[in-house]
Amino acid sequence: MKISVIGTGYVGLVTGTCLAESGNDVLCIDIDAHKVQQMQKGVVPIYEPHLDVLFQRNIKANRLNFSISLDEGLEHGEIIFLALPTPEDEDGSADLSYVLGAAKEIGKRIQNYKVIVDKSTVPVGTANKVTAAIAQETTVDFDVVSNPEFLREGFAVDDFLKPERIVIGSGSERAISLMQKLYKPFVRSGNPILIMDERSAELTKYAANAFLATKITFMNEIANFCEKVGADVDKVRVGMGTDSRIGKRFLFPGIGYGGSCFPKDVKALHKSGNDLDYTFNILDAVIKVNDIQKTILISRIEQYFKGDIKGRTFGIWGLAFKPETDDIREAPALYMIEELLSKGAQVHVFDPEAMANVKKKFGDSIVYVQNMYDATDNADALIISTEWSIFRTPDFNTLKKRLKQPVIFDGRNLYDVDDITKEGFYYSSIGRKRV
Numbered sequence: 001m002k003i004s005v006i007g008t009g010y011v012g013l014v015t016g017t018c019l020a021e022s023g024n025d026v027l028c029i030d031i032d033a034h035k036v037q038q039m040q041k042g043v044v045p046i047y048e049p050h051l052d053v054l055f056q057r058n059i060k061a062n063r064l065n066f067s068i069s070l071d072e073g074l075e076h077g078e079i080i081f082l083a084l085p086t087p088e089d090e091d092g093s094a095d096l097s098y099v100l101g102a103a104k105e106i107g108k109r110i111q112n113y114k115v116i117v118d119k120s121t122v123p124v125g126t127a128n129k130v131t132a133a134i135a136q137e138t139t140v141d142f143d144v145v146s147n148p149e150f151l152r153e154g155f156a157v158d159d160f161l162k163p164e165r166i167v168i169g170s171g172s173e174r175a176i177s178l179m180q181k182l183y184k185p186f187v188r189s190g191n192p193i194l195i196m197d198e199r200s201a202e203l204t205k206y207a208a209n210a211f212l213a214t215k216i217t218f219m220n221e222i223a224n225f226c227e228k229v230g231a232d233v234d235k236v237r238v239g240m241g242t243d244s245r246i247g248k249r250f251l252f253p254g255i256g257y258g259g260s261c262f263p264k265d266v267k268a269l270h271k272s273g274n275d276l277d278y279t280f281n282i283l284d285a286v287i288k289v290n291d292i293q294k295t296i297l298i299s300r301i302e303q304y305f306k307g308d309i310k311g312r313t314f315g316i317w318g319l320a321f322k323p324e325t326d327d328i329r330e331a332p333a334l335y336m337i338e339e340l341l342s343k344g345a346q347v348h349v350f351d352p353e354a355m356a357n358v359k360k361k362f363g364d365s366i367v368y369v370q371n372m373y374d375a376t377d378n379a380d381a382l383i384i385s386t387e388w389s390i391f392r393t394p395d396f397n398t399l400k401k402r403l404k405q406p407v408i409f410d411g412r413n414l415y416d417v418d419d420i421t422k423e424g425f426y427y428s429s430i431g432r433k434r435v
């Protein structure tokens with residue numbers, strides 16, 4: 001099938017590449033001319049495991065192309081995916097200007113029947129708004145489908161190729177049948193394509209993300225309470241997670257959820273409630289607890305150094321909001337860097353993939369090193385903020401030699417408390433004893 005994807009970011013590029021991989025003829029459109037130029041030269045503009053192989057293969061087979069021209073995109077695709085940003089607006093709502101702006105432009109340009117598929121995460125009612133925005137500009141027949149995306153950065157290719165479910169919100173049999181044909185190769189193992197109305201599809205995405213953010217936040221509160229009562233959150237986590245009603249996943253405490261989705265999606269759902277005089281009390285609490293959790297290591301660092309942070313050096317391992325991505329949107333590390341700089345500290349950072357993005361934000365105000373141990377040279381403490389695998393089994397002797405003093409603040413619980421204590425470190429982690 002001929003597919004166009006408008007917006008070639010983390011979701012759009014993975015969508016376009018994976019749809020090309022299943023034999024479709026895909027044209028990806030982006031407003032960012034530099035990004036499009038890079039992709040035309042065969043450069044993947046983001047870090048996402050396994051994406052490069054599929055990307056190269058499909059470009060070579062001429063099934064995957066890139067352009068900045070929306071006209072070309074609308075000429076090309078019978079199905080047009082919108083994978084555009086829906087960032088947080090000032091009042092917490094989802095900013096729909098990208099999606100509705102594109103809808104208007106689509107309305108001005110379409111010449112024949114198209115299915116417009118909303119893959120962006122959008123509030124309930126957006127499919128109606130997109131329909132209205134297009135219809136205002138054209139009399140050509142079209143359908144709007146809500147098809148929220150559930151991929152996880154770091155596993156995006158796998159998630160797209162083998163989704164646990166595909167949600168399609170539409171009332172049009174014609175559009176549903178085209179979408180089922182498109183997605184059939186991805187559900188050969190029997191996972192469902194769930195057909196529902198647009199509003200339910202739109203809400204499914206927010207409900208899923210808000211639930212996951214709540215699960216993390218609940219565990220963060222349990223972890224904090226563990227410290228008060230002398231319990232070990234690792235033991236509590238396993239004890240809880242073996243109950244199949246609870247499940248083992250998303251029970252790891254840390255320094256708050258971040259990333260490009262959870263923070264904005266929780267706030268957008270909360271705001272949607274407010275707009276309809278409905279208060280999401282749970283989400284209220286989730287937002288508040290997460291804001292506090294983001295500050296937890298900074299308070300501990302201040303406590304440890306008795307407020308004397310100025311002139312000290314801190315090494316940070318991990319900048320991305322989670323491992324296996326270069327995405328730093330709402331990453332806890334950014335918050336910590338800002339706090340440490342504002343208190344007059346020096347910050348030396350290392351991340352396997354995200355340093356270029358962090359440099360765009362912090363420039364030369366922090367030091368970027370190419371080896372994880374270099375970040376600890378003469379540092380007063382090491383802070384761990386992303387659980388990349390390479391941080392899991394460091395050489396503790398090297399660390400001790402390089403750090404000014406053997407002090408680690410670990411926001412991801414990477415090490416066994418007893419082991420690291422025996423190594424002679426002061427070690428502060430989340431929900432476990434501090435020694």
Ligand SMILES: NC(=O)c1ccc[n+]([C@@H]2O[C@H](COP(=O)([O-])OP(=O)(O)OC[C@H]3O[C@@H](n4cnc5c(N)ncnc54)[C@H](O)[C@@H]3O)[C@@H](O)[C@H]2O)c1
Nearest residue numbers: 007008009010011012030031032083084085086120121149
């Ligand atoms: N990143 C994720 O893990 C993820 C997962 C599921 C859903 N989502 C949702 O998918 C949507 C896209 O997220 P993302 O992370 O891919 O965003 P992104 O910021 O990585 O990508 C968006 C792309 O759209 C381009 N763009 C902006 N305006 C444009 C326009 N008018 N025409 C063409 N291109 C334009 C940008 O240049 C950028 O390349 C959001 O609604 C997000 O909430 C994201």
